[in-house]
Amino acid sequence: MQIARKVSHWHEACELFCCPPMRQWNKNQIENYMRSALGRNTEVCDFKVLGTDPKERSLKSYGYGTPVRIEYRDADNQKKNAVLHTISPGPFGHEFMSDRAQELLWEHTAFNRLPRHVRSLDVGGIRSDGIIVPLGDVEEFCLLTGYASGQGYFLDLERLRDGGELRALDVARADALCDYLVEIHRVRGADAGLYVRRIRELVGGSECIMGLIDSYDSGSPEEPGPLQKIEQLCVKWRWMLKKKTGRLREVHGDFHPWNILFQDGADFCLLDRSRGEYGDPADDVACLTANYLFFSLQRSGTIEGSFKALFERFWNRYLERSRDHEILEVIAPFYVFRALVMASPLWYPNLPSLVRQRLFSFMRAVLEEERFHPDEVNEYCDTSSR
Numbered sequence: 001m002q003i004a005r006k007v008s009h010w011h012e013a014c015e016l017f018c019c020p021p022m023r024q025w026n027k028n029q030i031e032n033y034m035r036s037a038l039g040r041n042t043e044v045c046d047f048k049v050l051g052t053d054p055k056e057r058s059l060k061s062y063g064y065g066t067p068v069r070i071e072y073r074d075a076d077n078q079k080k081n082a083v084l085h086t087i088s089p090g091p092f093g094h095e096f097m098s099d100r101a102q103e104l105l106w107e108h109t110a111f112n113r114l115p116r117h118v119r120s121l122d123v124g125g126i127r128s129d130g131i132i133v134p135l136g137d138v139e140e141f142c143l144l145t146g147y148a149s150g151q152g153y154f155l156d157l158e159r160l161r162d163g164g165e166l167r168a169l170d171v172a173r174a175d176a177l178c179d180y181l182v183e184i185h186r187v188r189g190a191d192a193g194l195y196v197r198r199i200r201e202l203v204g205g206s207e208c209i210m211g212l213i214d215s216y217d218s219g220s221p222e223e224p225g226p227l228q229k230i231e232q233l234c235v236k237w238r239w240m241l242k243k244k245t246g247r248l249r250e251v252h253g254d255f256h257p258w259n260i261l262f263q264d265g266a267d268f269c270l271l272d273r274s275r276g277e278y279g280d281p282a283d284d285v286a287c288l289t290a291n292y293l294f295f296s297l298q299r300s301g302t303i304e305g306s307f308k309a310l311f312e313r314f315w316n317r318y319l320e321r322s323r324d325h326e327i328l329e330v331i332a333p334f335y336v337f338r339a340l341v342m343a344s345p346l347w348y349p350n351l352p353s354l355v356r357q358r359l360f361s362f363m364r365a366v367l368e369e370e371r372f373h374p375d376e377v378n379e380y381c382d383t384s385s386r
Helices: 002-010 027-038 097-113 153-161 168-184 192-204 209-215 225-241 281-300 305-322 325-329 332-342 353-368 374-380
Strands: 013-017 043-049 068-073 079-085 122-126 132-134 260-262 268-270
Touching: 027 043, 027 068, 027 122, 027 132, 097 122, 153 168, 153 260, 153 281, 153 305, 168 268, 168 281, 168 305, 192 209, 192 225, 192 332, 209 225, 209 332, 225 332, 225 353, 281 305, 281 325, 281 332, 281 353, 305 325, 305 374, 332 353, 353 374
Parallel strands: 013 079, 013 122
Antiparallel strands: 043 068, 068 079, 122 132, 260 268
């Protein structure tokens, strides 16, 4: 096919990597990278930013990046063309460097698997000193972190579940966790569109509500009726919450007892921050307080005793110190996200059926209320009323 040959010749090599917007490239930067990716004898002849010529413009006025056409000679002294692609920070899931890296890494593999598609030769990363590092041969990534000692907070909750007495240390630790959230939730986020994205991902994300719903077995009692109803209610909540962009704050994003390590006393450190630096504070509050309910349901089928005391103390302290009473009007779908994990046969295959039923009752109830009432949790879990 003549057209296919022209396209293949025009983009015989394609280098993809993430860079900040409006980066000013120079010949040496590009040539050094081309040599590391294509061979040390590669020579850049010229380069030009595409899309700046009025003749190249069309009705479409928005794009994800600014491509650069590169003319070069390869190791065999053959003159060729390549296009260097970038993605600029912006909406549509491109706010973070990790978003843009994800897309470019995917493109590097996917371009080469489709017949007649322009080939990708490499994907690269740009260091802070401007050096471009080729990554095309990388198959997976890893993360190296420090090591933190301590005991998971879930061990405290298991002890209480199994009949342990509520200690002064248990109260002090819950207070420390509450005060920590109050502190980080004071830090405001500046991008209103990011809040809309976080709410969209809460409902539609693969790790969140819809992804969890799809993980339930087709033969489970909750599928499709109760799960379908929960999904429909959550979509309605999304339209209410997406307007509340002023709530964007610094968050942990996965503030559950397995990600909290206590050392001596009430001193703790955190693991595995997830799903973005900013979001709604309700995410963190729901993540932790839902576990007081979860462990209490395992013990007695209701929230009572030590867990009820911790749940209500946490809520009273958080509301008093944060002064964020609006959280009670937005927290419902965040509780649903966490309860879907807890009720999941995949995540908790040995969970008693009564606990699972009461979690589903809780989810339906909080979604059908306009405002969450911390002192009515047992009513929310009452299966006879649903």
